[in-house]
Amino acid sequence: MSGPELFRNREIVRGLADNIARLTADLSAPLTFMEVCGTHTMAIARYGIRSLLPPEVRLISGPGCPVCVTPIGYVDRAVAYARRPETLIVTFGDMLRVPGSSSSLMQERARGADVRIVYSALDAVALAARHADRQVVFLGVGFETTAPTVAASILAADAQGLTNYFVLGANKTIPIPMQVLSADPAMAIDGYLCPAHVSTVIGAGAYRFLAEKHALPCVVTGFEPADVMHGLLMLVRQHVERRCAVEIQYSRFVDSQGNRKAQALLDEVFIPVDTAWRGIGVIPQSGLAITPRYAAFDAEKALPVPVEEPREAPGCLCGEVLKGKVMPPECPLFGTVCTPEDPVGACMVSSEGSCAAAYKYGT
Amino acid sequence: MDPDLILLGHGSGGKLSHQLLEQLIIPTLSGKASTEQNDAALLEHAGGRLAFTTDSYVVDPVFFPGGNIGDLAVNGTVNDLAMVGARPLAISVGLILEEGFSRRELGEILTSMRRAADLAGVSIATGDTKVVPRGKADRIFINTSGIGLVPAGLTIGGAGARIGDKILINGTLGDHGIAVMARREGLELDTDIRSDSAALNGLVADLLEEGDGVHVLRDPTRGGVATTLKEIALQSEVSMTLDEESLPLKGAVRGVCDLLGLDPLYVANEGKLLAIVAADAADRVLQRMKRHPLGTEAAIIGEVTASGGGRVQMETLIGGMRAVEMLSGEQLPRIC
Numbered sequence: 001m002s003g004p005e006l007f008r009n010r011e012i013v014r015g016l017a018d019n020i021a022r023l024t025a026d027l028s029a030p031l032t033f034m035e036v037c038g039t040h041t042m043a044i045a046r047y048g049i050r051s052l053l054p055p056e057v058r059l060i061s062g063p064g065c066p067v068c069v070t071p072i073g074y075v076d077r078a079v080a081y082a083r084r085p086e087t088l089i090v091t092f093g094d095m096l097r098v099p100g101s102s103s104s105l106m107q108e109r110a111r112g113a114d115v116r117i118v119y120s121a122l123d124a125v126a127l128a129a130r131h132a133d134r135q136v137v138f139l140g141v142g143f144e145t146t147a148p149t150v151a152a153s154i155l156a157a158d159a160q161g162l163t164n165y166f167v168l169g170a171n172k173t174i175p176i177p178m179q180v181l182s183a184d185p186a187m188a189i190d191g192y193l194c195p196a197h198v199s200t201v202i203g204a205g206a207y208r209f210l211a212e213k214h215a216l217p218c219v220v221t222g223f224e225p226a227d228v229m230h231g232l233l234m235l236v237r238q239h240v241e242r243r244c245a246v247e248i249q250y251s252r253f254v255d256s257q258g259n260r261k262a263q264a265l266l267d268e269v270f271i272p273v274d275t276a277w278r279g280i281g282v283i284p285q286s287g288l289a290i291t292p293r294y295a296a297f298d299a300e301k302a303l304p305v306p307v308e309e310p311r312e313a314p315g316c317l318c319g320e321v322l323k324g325k326v327m328p329p330e331c332p333l334f335g336t337v338c339t340p341e342d343p344v345g346a347c348m349v350s351s352e353g354s355c356a357a358a359y360k361y362g363t
Numbered sequence: 364m365d366p367d368l369i370l371l372g373h374g375s376g377g378k379l380s381h382q383l384l385e386q387l388i389i390p391t392l393s394g395k396a397s398t399e400q401n402d403a404a405l406l407e408h409a410g411g412r413l414a415f416t417t418d419s420y421v422v423d424p425v426f427f428p429g430g431n432i433g434d435l436a437v438n439g440t441v442n443d444l445a446m447v448g449a450r451p452l453a454i455s456v457g458l459i460l461e462e463g464f465s466r467r468e469l470g471e472i473l474t475s476m477r478r479a480a481d482l483a484g485v486s487i488a489t490g491d492t493k494v495v496p497r498g499k500a501d502r503i504f505i506n507t508s509g510i511g512l513v514p515a516g517l518t519i520g521g522a523g524a525r526i527g528d529k530i531l532i533n534g535t536l537g538d539h540g541i542a543v544m545a546r547r548e549g550l551e552l553d554t555d556i557r558s559d560s561a562a563l564n565g566l567v568a569d570l571l572e573e574g575d576g577v578h579v580l581r582d583p584t585r586g587g588v589a590t591t592l593k594e595i596a597l598q599s600e601v602s603m604t605l606d607e608e609s610l611p612l613k614g615a616v617r618g619v620c621d622l623l624g625l626d627p628l629y630v631a632n633e634g635k636l637l638a639i640v641a642a643d644a645a646d647r648v649l650q651r652m653k654r655h656p657l658g659t660e661a662a663i664i665g666e667v668t669a670s671g672g673g674r675v676q677m678e679t680l681i682g683g684m685r686a687v688e689m690l691s692g693e694q695l696p697r698i699c
Binding site: 004009010013014051052106340359360 | 365368369370371372378379382548608617621623624626676677678679680681682683684685686688691
């Protein structure tokens with residue numbers, strides 16, 4: 001047994017779950033852990049991990065779905081670009097269906113806009129090279145995992161002398177919002193399952209302040225089911241032993257320093273700025289803006305376009321869901337007005353959104 | 364959402380496709396609110412029952428590992444006939460070509476259509492060709508219609524699943540969708556994932572020889588196994604439980620799915636059938652499947668557990684339970 005089979009092995013997962021149940025059996029109050037990353041949310045739903053946990057362990061989803069936290073005004077701006085015939089929009093697939101104030105990229109594509117889906121930002125640069133007569137706008141959405149590739153695309157476009165490649169930036173960083181959630185007295189979080197891939201870039205050391213200042217256990221955890229169960233067991237152990245530390249479950253890929261090369265790319269192309277998170281509000285220094293040196297590639301600066309006034313859908317509780325305060329089925333729109341076919345909020349759209357996970361895999 | 368817009372998701376084979384069918388196409392064309400939705404219609408005539416079906420093919424790219432749009436168009440229509448238990452008799456071929464398409468490639472496509480028809484034992488009886496200006500179609504679109512004869516006394520349809528029935532599949536999931544996707548995205552894979560495009564009428568004939576234990580047959584094309592089983596559960600008014608561990612899956616397909624964030628349960632197949640079979644006949648039907656060249660990796664993947672509900676759930680690899688819903692939106696557009 002090796003690779004995925006090992007991390008999806010029934011006996012191993014069951015053994016870990018039994019340990020969790022044994023350690024939590026005598027607790028006076030249940031433990032609430034937040035999985036910050038949307039990929040964890042999806043893995044937990046897809047493998048039915050909740051159904052294997054004792055009632056003493058509650059999992060809530062955090063703001064780690066990049067599509068879900070992208071503000072509606074950003075979608076409106078992307079729609080405004082898509083409506084210009086000289087523009088070619090390039091995006092990761094999930095952005096397509098996210099509803100803006102009055103339209104979505106999917107609707108614009110059906111009306112004739114040129115919207116292409118790629119799996120890598122470098123494919124967008126290649127499209128710009130092939131379509132010299134078009135303005136190619138790449139939607140730079142994502143956390144520290146995708147941000148280095150967006151940075152690399154800007155450097156590649158610069159090296160190739162392209163003047164028709166632009167990034168509409170909404171890249172964000174993970175640790176600071178976790179601090180905001182930890183400081184919120186309404187949140188009763190007992191620990192974090194920290195993201196796997198983001199942590200390969202930023203390193204586990206980036207979460208140290210959560211353990212030290214907020215007394216919250218943190219475990220950097222992989223995305224396979226045995227990883228998730230093991231990460232939860234490590235969190236439970238810290239509680240039982242009354243410790244607060246940053247531990248690394250996903251040690252096969254993550255260390256405390258992270259990927260220096262990727263960090264250097266981020267430092268070269270981006271600077272931290274205050275940025276808006278859909279449903280949460282502005283979080284200081286949690287966004288990545290393109291530095292003045294590469295301003296020619298910054299769509300917002302280089303390609304001014306009139307954008308409609310943002311209007312959030314009434315009744316949508318995405319913000320509360322993203323903060324883990326409301327479980328998806330508790331939203332009055334869930335499954336009735338808001339479905340993956342006709343989403344109201346972004347949490348129902350993204351393949352990593354907690355509402356989409358709850359809708360697709362049940363709760 | 365602007366309700367006037369036709370979206371790509373309306374062609375995904377998932378929920379939006381169902382909505383379009385039920386809200387617009389079926390009521391407008393049939394004058395009825397809803398009709399029984401099977402892979403082929405059954406027409407009574409003096410000599411017995413005819414099955415009649417049609418399907419259009421718009422796959423991009425036109426050539427992919429393991430096949431091309433031509434054999435896909437023949438096999439797909441043959442399979443739709445086979446899924447109601449019909450013996451395919453003849454098919455029609457409508458070609459829509461884009462100005463500038465290659466004659467050589469057209470020849471190659473037609474040759475593979477002929478070969479597929481020969482293999483399936485069906486004749487291409489009639490056809491039509493149109494050419495539209497450049498940009499008004501994408502290279503080549505093909506429509507095929509087919510008729511077949513249903514043996515007397517045989518009733519195979521989506522409404523036949525009963526409590527206790529076993530759910531069988533004749534091989535690995537998702538090969539076609541992933542082969543097309545990998546070619547389209549230019550994924551440079553070391554492994555050779557090929558489309559499973561194949562005519563299933565021979566396999567179906569074998570299975571039907573095993574007696575009347577076969578209650579439902581359906582090919583899990585667009586929307587994949589998940590969407591197809593959900594359709595059957597709704598149509599038969601039963602609930603089902605799948606066992607993820609028993610789902611046959613090639614390692615390379617699982618790898619690409621992991622890489623692209625896809626769920627193989629929702630990826631299209633073009634040479635697979637789901638058979639819902641009485642419990643006491645399941646092992647016999649499984650062995651018969653395994654003896655057929657298109658069924659060597661056949662498996663029992665779940666069972667019908669309750670009446671009512673239309674629910675499909677799955678015991679996951681790790682022993683957890685989760686719901687299985689229809690495909691939402693588009694996962695892999697234009698895979699057939």
